Amino acid sequence: MSAASAKSGLDFPAALKDAGLAALIALALSIAMLFFRTVDFQGNLILEKRWTLAGTTVLIVFAGRLALNLFWFPRRGGLGLFKIASSALPARFAELGKWMAPVLIVFAVVLPFLPASNRYIMDLAILVLTYVMLGWGLNIVVGLAGLLDLGYVAFYAVGAYSYALIATTFDWSFWVCLPLAGMFAALWGIILGFPVLRLRGDYLAIVTLAFGEIIRIVLLNWYTLTNGPDGITRIPRPSFFGLEFKRFGDGTFANYFNIEYSSMHRIVFLYYVILVLALITSALTIRLRRLPIGRAWEAMREDEIACRSLGINITNTKLTAFSIGAMFGGFAGSFFATRQGFISPESFTFIESAIILAIVVLGGMGSQIGVAIAAIVMIGGLELLRDLDALKQLFGDNFDPALYRMLLFGLAMVGIMVWRPRGLVSSRAPTVVLREHKARSADLVKEGHG
Amino acid sequence: MSEMLLQVRGVETYYGNIIALRGVDLDVQQGEIVTLIGANGAGKTTLMMTICGTPRAREGQIIFDGEDITQLPTHDIMHRSIAQSPEGRRIFPRMTVLENLQMGAILNEEETFGEDLELVYGLFPVLAERSEQRGGTLSGGEQQMLAIARALMGRPKLLLLDEPSLGLAPKIVKQIFSVIKDLNASRGLTVFLVEQNAYHALKLADRGYVMVNGRITMTGTGSELLHKEEVRAAYLEGAV
Numbered sequence A: 001m002s003a004a005s006a007k008s009g010l011d012f013p014a015a016l017k018d019a020g021l022a023a024l025i026a027l028a029l030s031i032a033m034l035f036f037r038t039v040d041f042q043g044n045l046i047l048e049k050r051w052t053l054a055g056t057t058v059l060i061v062f063a064g065r066l067a068l069n070l071f072w073f074p075r076r077g078g079l080g081l082f083k084i085a086s087s088a089l090p091a092r093f094a095e096l097g098k099w100m101a102p103v104l105i106v107f108a109v110v111l112p113f114l115p116a117s118n119r120y121i122m123d124l125a126i127l128v129l130t131y132v133m134l135g136w137g138l139n140i141v142v143g144l145a146g147l148l149d150l151g152y153v154a155f156y157a158v159g160a161y162s163y164a165l166i167a168t169t170f171d172w173s174f175w176v177c178l179p180l181a182g183m184f185a186a187l188w189g190i191i192l193g194f195p196v197l198r199l200r201g202d203y204l205a206i207v208t209l210a211f212g213e214i215i216r217i218v219l220l221n222w223y224t225l226t227n228g229p230d231g232i233t234r235i236p237r238p239s240f241f242g243l244e245f246k247r248f249g250d251g252t253f254a255n256y257f258n259i260e261y262s263s264m265h266r267i268v269f270l271y272y273v274i275l276v277l278a279l280i281t282s283a284l285t286i287r288l289r290r291l292p293i294g295r296a297w298e299a300m301r302e303d304e305i306a307c308r309s310l311g312i313n314i315t316n317t318k319l320t321a322f323s324i325g326a327m328f329g330g331f332a333g334s335f336f337a338t339r340q341g342f343i344s345p346e347s348f349t350f351i352e353s354a355i356i357l358a359i360v361v362l363g364g365m366g367s368q369i370g371v372a373i374a375a376i377v378m379i380g381g382l383e384l385l386r387d388l389d390a391l392k393q394l395f396g397d398n399f400d401p402a403l404y405r406m407l408l409f410g411l412a413m414v415g416i417m418v419w420r421p422r423g424l425v426s427s428r429a430p431t432v433v434l435r436e437h438k439a440r441s442a443d444l445v446k447e448g449h450g
Numbered sequence B: 001m002s003e004m005l006l007q008v009r010g011v012e013t014y015y016g017n018i019i020a021l022r023g024v025d026l027d028v029q030q031g032e033i034v035t036l037i038g039a040n041g042a043g044k045t046t047l048m049m050t051i052c053g054t055p056r057a058r059e060g061q062i063i064f065d066g067e068d069i070t071q072l073p074t075h076d077i078m079h080r081s082i083a084q085s086p087e088g089r090r091i092f093p094r095m096t097v098l099e100n101l102q103m104g105a106i107l108n109e110e111e112t113f114g115e116d117l118e119l120v121y122g123l124f125p126v127l128a129e130r131s132e133q134r135g136g137t138l139s140g141g142e143q144q145m146l147a148i149a150r151a152l153m154g155r156p157k158l159l160l161l162d163e164p165s166l167g168l169a170p171k172i173v174k175q176i177f178s179v180i181k182d183l184n185a186s187r188g189l190t191v192f193l194v195e196q197n198a199y200h201a202l203k204l205a206d207r208g209y210v211m212v213n214g215r216i217t218m219t220g221t222g223s224e225l226l227h228k229e230e231v232r233a234a235y236l237e238g239a240v
């Protein structure tokens, strides 16, 4: 402690780091609040992208925070930033998580009603939420149970194809197929789990990677069932308690509620479906972490041998992690299928697994809020990079932004990993704390000696 | 009156084709403290792990509380009132002290948790003070106490301890050994203790075994062994 405060001279890299963090938060916030604005353009609503405004805001935050770090905090006893920026940062992030989670949830719930939201934003939000859900699902396997799974997309694919095939063949509704798709995916989780029970780390990663590819290649070549590379088309859309989202006919959503038809209704409905699915995933994970099975997952990640010596059945623990993780992947997959209306093996390539894994790792392996933020930053960021025309102003007209999208993305990832090697939220919240443990432990000390 | 709790009969254990235990016989009676001493690589840890089922004994029998457990999977064996504080402590580093203890009680009913917690916090008050600290940030001695406390949370009849004194200051070793003695005296806990620290172990134990190269070469009461010339020469050089 005293060593830390004694050292708190001008620690420039730490100040820079901290300012960078503030800028990142500002960036995440400004994407939604400043960057996009809808404007009326010749009678059409179009989306204006305010690069300068968002960029300036981020820069101001960065510079301001840096100035505070360098000149203001050190004077307040030297304990302002430097301690925070080094050791106590995770703790502060955890604090952040406490109010961040409710704020994000409220924001997600009201998003469709914000004046700024339009078709584009809602589509992007649905995409982000799908990845949030996938991230939370994989988080069970990788973050909690510590099993490095590079083939998670396989379960996403199984879920999507299960839904597509059942729905197109038997004409069952989305809400009947969804649990079935989850069950199929869970089953495949167990099928993958058995052969890899003895594997850990690199070896496990290789086998799961292969598993993901096998599933994709089977989907590609089993023409009679999956229609091969042509994919499955005309996958039924979900209905709102039996009410269809159609323009014409009876029993449609618009008809029933006596409102004018709008294609946004379905989008908003899909948005809420994935939001609820994602929140269920998260709530279940949080609940499971407190139950013996979840605690066994985390203990297994820490030390398998110690787990065995405590009487934990490692086989069951691994298989449940794989199957529950896979089940959520399957749910997300069937959502993906019903939303797209069309699926083909092309949607389930290795890059998907890599992105989901990156979300979990960036998020901080095990942190729910971290995974959510990472998904927003990654998917939102990738989407922003799709349209880099603004950079043309910077680099001249010869600059082709599309070429640089992945490069910039990769750079950003490297940057984050250098800056926070253990992910955005690396501190692990304990699942159990003793209330009034100070008072009680004092009693116990006496008892022990008595 | 003393009842046999653990019987090891002609156990042979192999790592691949390499033999590590060459026909070990060993008994632990209800309420005893029994110690196993031996040089590095003698096979002490192997014997303790064989009792727990990994690795499995290729020959021989292990009987716990009248039941043959030789072929049971590890987690089933650990369900039978056996608890172990493994070599190298193996606490869960990212979990708090309290969470570690909770893991020790994972097979128990929830109702007894508070009571057991009070017991181990009473035995090791330092753990109570550090209840919310991450296991990995505890000192070596505290980690060892945590490993023992975690094993105790499982309410064992038989406690297996593998080198609890490893790397600890003499004062802490004394404290830990006196806790073991207390538990044995007040609660009748049976203890099987593997140790390098032969002097302290033999002083503490009712009976001891000496292992050389995967074989038991000597056995006797603690004080008998303590005074045997071979034992003194091999394991107690400069210790007394």
Ligand SMILES: Nc1ncnc2c1ncn2[C@@H]1O[C@H](COP(=O)(O)OP(=O)(O)OP(=O)(O)O)[C@@H](O)[C@H]1O
Pocket: B015, B020, B038, B039, B040, B041, B042, B043, B044, B045, B046, B047, B087, B196
């Ligand atoms: N997993 C393993 N695979 C192969 N050989 C092993 C394995 N574990 C232990 N051995 C070998 O078995 C023998 C006995 O090892 P063991 O760990 O039981 O010794 P020990 O008596 O506990 O020694 P120490 O006092 O140093 O802990 C040693 O020769 C060791 O190299």
Ligand SMILES: [Mg+2]
Pocket: B044, B045, B046, B087, B162
């Ligand atoms: Mg050993």
